[in-house]
Amino acid sequence: MTLMILMAIICLLGGLFFFATATIGLLRFPDFFTRLHATGKGDTLAVFLSLLGLAFYEGFSLTGLKIVIIAVFMFIAQPTATHAISRAGMRSGLTPWMKEKKEQ
Amino acid sequence: MNCFFTVVGLCLCIFVFCALYRAIFGPGVFNRVAAISAIGTKTLVLLLIFGLLYERVDMFIDISMVYALLNFIGCVAAAKYLESQGGIE
Numbered sequence: 311m312t313l314m315i316l317m318a319i320i321c322l323l324g325g326l327f328f329f330a331t332a333t334i335g336l337l338r339f340p341d342f343f344t345r346l347h348a349t350g351k352g353d354t355l356a357v358f359l360s361l362l363g364l365a366f367y368e369g370f371s372l373t374g375l376k377i378v379i380i381a382v383f384m385f386i387a388q389p390t391a392t393h394a395i396s397r398a399g400m401r402s403g404l405t406p407w408m409k410e411k412k413e414q
Numbered sequence: 415m416n417c418f419f420t421v422v423g424l425c426l427c428i429f430v431f432c433a434l435y436r437a438i439f440g441p442g443v444f445n446r447v448a449a450i451s452a453i454g455t456k457t458l459v460l461l462l463i464f465g466l467l468y469e470r471v472d473m474f475i476d477i478s479m480v481y482a483l484l485n486f487i488g489c490v491a492a493a494k495y496l497e498s499q500g501g502i503e
Contacts, residue, residue: 315415319418322418322422325459326422326425326426329425329426329429329456330425330429332452333429333432333433333452336432336433336436336448336449336452337432337433337435337436342442342444342445342448345436345445345448346448349448349449349451349452353452353455353456356455357455357458357459360459361459361462364459364462364463364466367415367466368471372472373471373472373475376475376479377462377475379479380458380475380478380479380482383482383483384455384458384482387482387486388455388486390486390490391451391485391486391489391490391493392451394489394490394493394494395444395447395448395451395489395492395493395496397493397497398444398493398494398496398497399444399496401497402496402497402499404442404444
């Protein structure tokens with residue numbers, strides 16, 4: 311029982327760390343595509359870790375099974391949504407950010 | 415354990431407000447859609463933590479599941495609409 315709670319705390323802290331990096335990336339990156347890169351990958355892993363931690367805390371029951379089902383669904387759906395919105399941005403004429411040269 | 419969940423929920427609230435800055439001031443529509451999707455993802459975890467704090471996880475977990483589905487469908491629908499719309503600004 312104590313091991314499960316320890317695993318829950320470790321997974322929740324890991325998820326919180328990845329949420330923090332995704333939010334910093336969303337605020338600080340210069341372009342739409344780079345922001346989407348940060349929030350797409352970081353949020354996916356953070357949701358998976360957080361829900362896994364909550365499922366560890368809940369234990370083996372119907373509620374824990376439902377939490378795992380949500381985690382698996384988010385692991386499939388979040389990259390799909392990120393890909394769809396990034397393709398829409400690419401097709402409607404957004405150009406990726408380039409580092410400009412010092413001369414010129 | 416309740417204190418730990420409260421701290422995690424407060425951190426998630428701070429992240430939601432940080433992402434809300436991008437959703438309000440972000441240049442263009444696409445930044446706003448990405449920020450709203452990130453906010454929805456954080457809210458999903460926040461709902462489950464509320465459920466654990468209020469000791470009613472079996473009710474909050476269905477709300478959380480519906481929130482995940484609506485977030486995904488909304489993001490894909492916005493992407494489809496903006497793709498067919500063409501120009502951005």
